[in-house]
Amino acid sequence: MSAVGGRQQAELAESAGWVGTALAHELLLRLAGRLPGTLLWRLREWLAAGGQSSVAAVLPRELLRRRVGLTDEERELLIGSAGAWGAKPRLLDAVLPLPAPEEAPVLFAPDPVLDAAALTALAIVKSHPGTLELHQARRGGQRVLVVFGGDAPWLLTGTLQRILRAHGDRTPCVEVLPNPDPPTAYHRAAVSGSAALWRSPRLATAAS
Amino acid sequence: MDDPIHELLLRLAGRLDDDLLADARELVAVGEDGHALELVTAALAADATPLPPPVRAELVNAAAAARIDLDADAALAPAAPDTTAHRFSATADADVPVVAAVRELPNRLREGVRLRLTWRQTPAGPAPTPLPQPVLLVETAADGRPGEVLAYQVGAAMARSGVHVAVEVLTSGRPLTSYHAAALRDSTPLSGDAPLRAASPPERVESVVAEVVQQVTESHRNAPPEDAHDERPVDLFAVDEPAPRPVPMRGWQSGRRRRGFGEQAAEAEVDDDLPEADEHEPLPSPVPLARRTRPRPVGEVVEQSDALLDPIPNEGTWTDEWASGDWALAEDAPPPGPGGLTAAGGSAPGPHGATAAPSPAAATRPCSSGAASCFEDGDYQHTAASACALRVLPGSGTISGKSHRSQSRSGHS
Numbered sequence: 116m117s118a119v120g121g122r123q124q125a126e127l128a129e130s131a132g133w134v135g136t137a138l139a140h141e142l143l144l145r146l147a148g149r150l151p152g153t154l155l156w157r158l159r160e161w162l163a164a165g166g167q168s169s170v171a172a173v174l175p176r177e178l179l180r181r182r183v184g185l186t187d188e189e190r191e192l193l194i195g196s197a198g199a200w201g202a203k204p205r206l207l208d209a210v211l212p213l214p215a216p217e218e219a220p221v222l223f224a225p226d227p228v229l230d231a232a233a234l235t236a237l238a239i240v241k242s243h244p245g246t247l248e249l250h251q252a253r254r255g256g257q258r259v260l261v262v263f264g265g266d267a268p269w270l271l272t273g274t275l276q277r278i279l280r281a282h283g284d285r286t287p288c289v290e291v292l293p294n295p296d297p298p299t300a301y302h303r304a305a306v307s308g309s310a311a312l313w314r315s316p317r318l319a320t321a322a323s
Numbered sequence: 324m325d326d327p328i329h330e331l332l333l334r335l336a337g338r339l340d341d342d343l344l345a346d347a348r349e350l351v352a353v354g355e356d357g358h359a360l361e362l363v364t365a366a367l368a369a370d371a372t373p374l375p376p377p378v379r380a381e382l383v384n385a386a387a388a389a390r391i392d393l394d395a396d397a398a399l400a401p402a403a404p405d406t407t408a409h410r411f412s413a414t415a416d417a418d419v420p421v422v423a424a425v426r427e428l429p430n431r432l433r434e435g436v437r438l439r440l441t442w443r444q445t446p447a448g449p450a451p452t453p454l455p456q457p458v459l460l461v462e463t464a465a466d467g468r469p470g471e472v473l474a475y476q477v478g479a480a481m482a483r484s485g486v487h488v489a490v491e492v493l494t495s496g497r498p499l500t501s502y503h504a505a506a507l508r509d510s511t512p513l514s515g516d517a518p519l520r521a522a523s524p525p526e527r528v529e530s531v532v533a534e535v536v537q538q539v540t541e542s543h544r545n546a547p548p549e550d551a552h553d554e555r556p557v558d559l560f561a562v563d564e565p566a567p568r569p570v571p572m573r574g575w576q577s578g579r580r581r582r583g584f585g586e587q588a589a590e591a592e593v594d595d596d597l598p599e600a601d602e603h604e605p606l607p608s609p610v611p612l613a614r615r616t617r618p619r620p621v622g623e624v625v626e627q628s629d630a631l632l633d634p635i636p637n638e639g640t641w642t643d644e645w646a647s648g649d650w651a652l653a654e655d656a657p658p659p660g661p662g663g664l665t666a667a668g669g670s671a672p673g674p675h676g677a678t679a680a681p682s683p684a685a686a687t688r689p690c691s692s693g694a695a696s697c698f699e700d701g702d703y704q705h706t707a708a709s710a711c712a713l714r715v716l717p718g719s720g721t722i723s724g725k726s727h728r729s730q731s732r733s734g735h736s
Contacts, residue, residue, distance in 0.1 A: 160450055166369020172393035173365050203392060280450045285342060
């Protein structure tokens with residue numbers, strides 16, 4: 116194999132890896148409110164740390180243990196990520212089918228308070244490439260951060276989770292939405308029930 | 324005999340975040356060993372946490388036996404020597420709520436165990452919670468409740484009180500990891516608990532403990548005759564002065580002062596049936612280990628308090644005591660009689676630096692034939708069984724009497 120061919124192969128592999136990671140991030144976004152927060156933050160942490168094999172080993176089994184069903188679209192996300200990383204097809208096939216997205220009612224309350232954790236998160240979000248907005252809400256007493264935009268959103272998610280953990284939040288809830296449209300009813304409720312802590316100047320420029 | 328997965332989780336303490344360890348112990352307690360191993364292995368693999376070869380091999384074997392989906396051998400980072408040294412302190416500003424929560428523990432959980440509290444100053448895992456992290460050390464007898472069950476129950480009870488504390492259940496007679504040895508050294512006894520129902524005699528201690536006992540015994544065949552009869556049960560919570568750095572095992576350390584956890588409470592209720600041979604002088608300093616590390620003016624009288632028996636301490640007490648410099652009392656206390664807990668040379672350790680240089684007298688005193696000093700003597704290589712081992716206590720009236728009583732009680736239980 117030539118050097119050029121090897122480089123192309125490496126780029127292809129890297130590209131494929133990122134695609135899988137992006138699919139997994141999207142799937143973990145859609146599972147917000149459906150998997151326990153104690154598990155979800157950990158799966159996102161592993162994804163941010165590059166532990167694809169860990170996600171592939173744990174996520175399908177947790178879906179089965181907890182009888183969490185997936186829509187066809189979500190199942191494609193699972194196969195494109197965990198399936199590509201070595202999850203057993205038998206387990207992937209066993210995940211319950213879901214005819215339509217589950218939309219359990221969740222209540223969020225806006226939280227405009229910029230405490231130390233929020234300030235630290237704000238500094239990180241502002242410095243991360245591609246970010247557009249940062250919102251903060253409370254689901255019960257649980258802080259929920261919602262970020263719009265951001266390159267490599269799984270990495271930003273992991274960083275923000277660690278920040279919140281260091282400030283005492285044992286089950287951090289960080290939703291980094293790479294697209295402007297919230298993917299689920301959970302996120303729509305979170306955004307509508309949140310307080311905006313920051314908006315990128317690019318948004319104002321684009322609006323004008 | 325504890326669950327082998329529980330033993331493995333003990334060896335992983337300090338390498339994973341405490342929440343995951345608690346979750347894993349809960350799963351083991353309810354029989355979900357495979358699930359526990361799946362989460363633990365996945366977390367270690369994702370974080371690329373290097374493990375000492377024996378621990379890694381043990382985890383790989385356990386994961387394979389549990390048939391988890393993750394190929395542990397391929398996913399885990401390559402084995403590497405242990406380079407992480409956790410630091411602990413015996414006290415912290417948040418002592419009061421933790422002690423209060425311990426006092427609220429159901430009696431059923433406090434029966435037959437001994438408790439110590441320490442505060443870890445170093446992070447564990449890639450996403451740690453705020454520091455210092457409280458760690459509750461629970462010693463249980465070898466025939467006591469399963470460690471994983473006790474860890475789960477105590478942790479859940481503490482969480483119900485609003486206190487998230489890492490619970491490490493250590494079994495008498497079992498080897499200690501360097502993590503737990505360091506935690507024990509800088510810990511405060513919470514001795515408002517019952518004495519252990521039973522302790523493992525040294526001849527029954529397995530693996531590393533027995534091996535180290537034999538090694539030390541052979542290296543000190545010329546032990547003084549007065550120590551020849553000191554074959555005491557292994558006391559897991561008999562800790563010595565703080566020693567932040569492990570040092571190579573040396574015979575001189577075996578004669579140092581040792582003190583079992585909860586001795587003060589045991590002294591207060593010494594039974595008449597204790598053998599005469601155990602009538603040693605009381606401890607020269609009733610100050611808990613942690614407090615002995617604090618500055619204290621020479622000659623000032625110290626009142627020993629039990630955090631679980633006394634009213635909830637005022638946080639200012641520690642500050643005052645620290646400022647008073649009263650920690651030095653032990654150095655001026657009268658030397659104990661033969662076989663007392665204080666080492667030859669009679670000086671209790673000072674603050675942390677005191678461990679660097681042993682007293683000459685102690686250095687010349689070998690340990691007895693039945694007394695092995697390995698707990699803090701520094702052979703901290705993480706072997707398959709553990710990083711270090713326990714000691715067999717040298718002569719101590721308090722501990723001995725307690726042990727006799729414990730054994731007699733265990734005979735009826």
